[in-house]
Amino acid sequence: MLKVGNTVNFTPLIYAIMTTEEREIEFQAKIDNGQKIEPKEWMPENYRKQLIRMISQHAHSEIVGMLPEGNWISRAPSLRRKAVLLAKVQDEAGHGLYLYSAAETLGIDRQTLTDQLLTGKAKYSSIFNYPTLSWADIGAIGWLVDGAAIVNQTMLARGSYGPYSRAMVRICKEESFHNRQGYEIMYELANGTEAQKQMAQDALNRWWGPSIQMLGPSDAASINSSETMKWNIKVESNDVVRQRFIDRTVPQAIAAGLTIPDPDLKYNDETEHWEIGPVDWDEFYRVIKGHGPCNKKRLSDRQRAEKEGEWVREAAIAYAEKQNKKMNSIAA
Numbered sequence: 074m075l076k077v078g079n080t081v082n083f084t085p086l087i088y089a090i091m092t093t094e095e096r097e098i099e100f101q102a103k104i105d106n107g108q109k110i111e112p113k114e115w116m117p118e119n120y121r122k123q124l125i126r127m128i129s130q131h132a133h134s135e136i137v138g139m140l141p142e143g144n145w146i147s148r149a150p151s152l153r154r155k156a157v158l159l160a161k162v163q164d165e166a167g168h169g170l171y172l173y174s175a176a177e178t179l180g181i182d183r184q185t186l187t188d189q190l191l192t193g194k195a196k197y198s199s200i201f202n203y204p205t206l207s208w209a210d211i212g213a214i215g216w217l218v219d220g221a222a223i224v225n226q227t228m229l230a231r232g233s234y235g236p237y238s239r240a241m242v243r244i245c246k247e248e249s250f251h252n253r254q255g256y257e258i259m260y261e262l263a264n265g266t267e268a269q270k271q272m273a274q275d276a277l278n279r280w281w282g283p284s285i286q287m288l289g290p291s292d293a294a295s296i297n298s299s300e301t302m303k304w305n306i307k308v309e310s311n312d313v314v315r316q317r318f319i320d321r322t323v324p325q326a327i328a329a330g331l332t333i334p335d336p337d338l339k340y341n342d343e344t345e346h347w348e349i350g351p352v353d354w355d356e357f358y359r360v361i362k363g364h365g366p367c368n369k370k371r372l373s374d375r376q377r378a379e380k381e382g383e384w385v386r387e388a389a390i391a392y393a394e395k396q397n398k399k400m401n402s403i404a405a
């Protein structure tokens with residue numbers, strides 16, 4: 074084994090004669106050493122599969138996540154709010170694209186990933202199966218959903234797969250702006266008229282539970298964690314990340330004058346953490362099995378967008394072919 078600085082590496086010659094078991098040991102040594110794994114390096118098949126599952130689920134979430142917010146672009150209450158929301162929704166599309174590209178480095182193509190989403194084979198985040206009933210819901214999404222996403226993704230930025238962890242760095246910077254604009258909307262409504270305050274509280278009441286759930290099942294029920302954590306795809310467990318989100322969000326609610334809809338919520342002086350009541354895991358599993366309030370609508374909207382965009386893809390291919398022909402004739 075070659076050890077250059079902190080880097081563990083076998084020479085290519087030794088690598089070629091190693092057994093799978095030996096390669097797995099070397100792979101785990103790299104992970105334990107904090108090294109990033111890059112696309113062309115050897116990796117266990119399940120590492121690849123877990124990454125494709127997680128990254129594509131994440132990419133689909135960004136794309137489907139545009140729908141509940143896109144619904145409010147034409148109804149934003151001012152030009153400033155409209156411009157900010159438009160920029161945010163565009164950012165989410167960009168995140169989807171970086172993530173699909175990161176997944177493609179693992180040997181799967183974009184069309185296959187898209188087909189998995191459109192046929193309902195691949196999951197996307199449970200949180201995007203809820204409706205946006207009022208303007209305050211846009212505030213709640215930015216504050217709570219982007220807030221939960223940032224806490225999770227800051228952790229994922231420390232993960233072992235190079236292209237995914239690097240995508241997280243940029244995504245987190247943008248999510249941070251999304252989170253602030255969401256909190257700003259909520260804070261202003263909560264400190265506005267009585268009707269506005271009620272609108273903000275109602276949005277918090279509806280989005281709090283699903284935001285807690287979106288960070289994944291409890292550690293005891295998390296079937297993938299043993300592999301995803303062994304390989305540092307996730308460097309912290311679902312419950313640890315969830316607790317961090319709760320600890321950061323409860324004081325923000327208090328500062329805005331809003332009430333977290335949980336009668337069991339209390340601060341534990343000894344642990345210095347906010348403790349919540351039971352999470353509605355029945356609701357979570359119902360939603361991820363396709364029975365949330367908007368699952369059918371989200372999927373049919375994406376299916377329609379795919380169909381309506383067909384001519385754009387055909388035109389892009391025809392244009393690329395034309396350009397290629399032109400270049401070839403110049404070269405000849």
Ligand code: FAQ
Binds near residue numbers: 198288
């Ligand atoms: N929804 O064994 P675990 C965003 C599934 S981005 C649906 O604990 P794991 C930005 C899980 O896939 C939000 N399914 O799984 C934005 C597994 O099923 P499978 C998305 C869920 O992977 C903001 C099963 O349950 N972020 O919001 C969910 O170790 C605003 C058992 O779970 C990511 O995708 C769920 N919430 O840990 C955009 C981040 N949770 O696949 C627009 C990347 C779990 O075996 C507007 N993903 N499941 O059939 C992750 O960090 C992880 O996948 C976890 C789950 C933490 C979500």
